[in-house]
Amino acid sequence: MSLIDSLPRVGAPKLPKVDGLIPWIVPLAIVLIWQLACVTGFVPSRVLPAPTDVALAGWKLLLSGELVRNIWVSFWRASIGFVIGGGIGFAFGLANGLSQLSAKLTDTTLQMVRNIPHLALIPLVILWFGIDESAKLFLVALGVFFPIYLNTLHGIRTVDPQLIEMGRIYGMTDGELFRRVIFPGALPSIFVGLRFALGIMWLTLIVAETIAASSGLGYMAMQAREFMLIDVVVLSILIYALLGKLADSASRALERLTLSWHPAFQKK
Amino acid sequence: MQEALRFQPVDAEPVDDADIVVKPRYLRRVTENVARGLSLTIRGLRKAFGDNEVLRGIDLHIPAGQFVAIVGRSGCGKSTLLRLIAGLDAPTAGSIAFGEQPRAQDVRVMFQEPRLLPWARVLSNVEVGLGRERSSADAQARAERALVEVGLGDKRAQWPSVLSGGQKQRVALARALVSQPRVLAFDEPLGALDALTRISMQQLLERVWRDQASPRSW
Numbered sequence: 001m002s003l004i005d006s007l008p009r010v011g012a013p014k015l016p017k018v019d020g021l022i023p024w025i026v027p028l029a030i031v032l033i034w035q036l037a038c039v040t041g042f043v044p045s046r047v048l049p050a051p052t053d054v055a056l057a058g059w060k061l062l063l064s065g066e067l068v069r070n071i072w073v074s075f076w077r078a079s080i081g082f083v084i085g086g087g088i089g090f091a092f093g094l095a096n097g098l099s100q101l102s103a104k105l106t107d108t109t110l111q112m113v114r115n116i117p118h119l120a121l122i123p124l125v126i127l128w129f130g131i132d133e134s135a136k137l138f139l140v141a142l143g144v145f146f147p148i149y150l151n152t153l154h155g156i157r158t159v160d161p162q163l164i165e166m167g168r169i170y171g172m173t174d175g176e177l178f179r180r181v182i183f184p185g186a187l188p189s190i191f192v193g194l195r196f197a198l199g200i201m202w203l204t205l206i207v208a209e210t211i212a213a214s215s216g217l218g219y220m221a222m223q224a225r226e227f228m229l230i231d232v233v234v235l236s237i238l239i240y241a242l243l244g245k246l247a248d249s250a251s252r253a254l255e256r257l258t259l260s261w262h263p264a265f266q267k268k
Numbered sequence: 269m270q271e272a273l274r275f276q277p278v279d280a281e282p283v284d285d286a287d288i289v290v291k292p293r294y295l296r297r298v299t300e301n302v303a304r305g306l307s308l309t310i311r312g313l314r315k316a317f318g319d320n321e322v323l324r325g326i327d328l329h330i331p332a333g334q335f336v337a338i339v340g341r342s343g344c345g346k347s348t349l350l351r352l353i354a355g356l357d358a359p360t361a362g363s364i365a366f367g368e369q370p371r372a373q374d375v376r377v378m379f380q381e382p383r384l385l386p387w388a389r390v391l392s393n394v395e396v397g398l399g400r401e402r403s404s405a406d407a408q409a410r411a412e413r414a415l416v417e418v419g420l421g422d423k424r425a426q427w428p429s430v431l432s433g434g435q436k437q438r439v440a441l442a443r444a445l446v447s448q449p450r451v452l453a454f455d456e457p458l459g460a461l462d463a464l465t466r467i468s469m470q471q472l473l474e475r476v477w478r479d480q481a482s483p484r485s486w
């Protein structure tokens with residue numbers, strides 16, 4: 001046995017195990033530097049509380065049940081608004097992608113409405129719904145509608161016409177054609193819309209809850225601001241980041257599951 | 269004697285766009301075979317896209333079981349003719365008649381591109397070829413047999429995206445063959461392949477044709 005064989009091998013063989021941790025190195029480093037900056041007094045705690053303070057505030061709110069209740073309310077609003085707006089957007093996308101008549105009838109109108117920033121409607125929505133639940137749901141649904149609509153429509157319109165022709169030649173019925181050719185072909189684009197929509201969903205909800213709500217994460221942050229509880233404000237922001245990341249991971253997982261045929265998702 | 273291919277000459281006067289005329293002299297009979305296939309009779313076939321008259325009065329008889337190659341410059345209307353024969357487009361004038369009324373799965377086309385569903389495994393892509401018989405009990409067994417016939421039995425569970433160009437075309441061939449069609453139309457199915465793959469594909473096609481004896485044109 002030579003000397004070289006007895007030397008420990010560094011690097012390569014061990015890497016796969018560490019691979020999953022790599023994305024977390026940067027966030028972890030940021031938290032560490034943040035903590036250091038606060039402890040050394042480089043950043044005054046009135047400006048930014050230390051991560052440990054934020055964690056402590058979170059722990060207290062968790063014990064009082066306030067945190068879970070507010071997260072739950074926000075999560076519920078986000079999901080319901082998403083289902084309503086996404087459902088309608090998907091339905092219009094399908095209808096306008098498959099039917100010329102439907103597209104002629106509604107597409108121009110929808111494209112016009114799309115150019116209004118939906119958050120500009122907040123004053124109007126408050127006048128209509130007050131600071132009721134329906135106000136938030138309406139805004140989230142409206143925000144989610146367009147990315148889903150546009151990408152579903154785009155997905156269906158760009159399905160390879162040669163494949164559709166092939167399906168017809170091989171005697172597929174309209175239903176089979178949709179199920180086996182059009183829908184799977186449109187799916188990658190629909191997922192793009194889904195991920196956009198998830199981002200807009202959180203954005204809309206934060207703004208709506210900050211301006212007009214009596215519960216939820218945005219409300220919690222605004223209340224904390226009134227009482228100068230900066231640790232709770234930072235906590236709320238971090239939770240938004242975490243929820244956004246969760247939603248994104250969920251949609252990615254779904255994507256991997258349903259698009260396993262796609263070369264981009266084939267890892268060996 | 270077998271009935272020979274017959275062509276009526278396309279109008280003799282020079283045309284402004286010579287490329288878009290099917291030139292009978294380019295048509296050559298390759299070989300012939302006794303058939304369970306269908307004969308094909310084309311009379312006075314015309315096809316125009318707007319002002320662009322692509323086919324100008326084609327007359328053609330192909331006896332059942334014959335292997336006919338249609339040769340011509342790119343853009344001369346080969347694909348157009350095949351699409352009309354396969355019923356994908358309606359002729360502007362003229363008629364296309366088969367020896368007897370074919371069922372939907374009796375006429376199959378193979379295109380220059382494989383046109384496989386990327387989201388379906390190789391085997392289900394072949395099953396697509398069964399048309400309305402897709403739901404029958406022996407559908408899977410038939411699809412597997414067709415795959416074995418083109419030499420891809422071991423690829424049944426693969427995604428099309430991992431196959432090479434030649435393998436994809438073989439899957440498309442299996443899909444075209446699985447319903448045991450009586451007319452097979454090939455539209456330059458080997459055009460996009462490299463020379464070596466093309467040769468082995470040609471041999472495969474000829475073997476399949478000899479085994480099944482249906483009329484094929486390409």
Ligand SMILES: Nc1ncnc2c1ncn2[C@@H]1O[C@H](COP(=O)(O)OP(=O)(O)O)[C@@H](O)[C@H]1O
Pocket residue numbers: 288317320322340341342343344345346347348349
């Ligand atoms: N759908 C169509 N609309 C208009 N012109 C077409 C269409 N399909 C084919 N053509 C025209 O018909 C001519 C013949 O095309 P094609 O049959 O594809 O030629 P080939 O297969 O022999 O190369 C070309 O000039 C092409 O531009």
Ligand SMILES: [Mg+2]
Pocket residue numbers: 343346347348455456
């Ligand atoms: Mg062509």
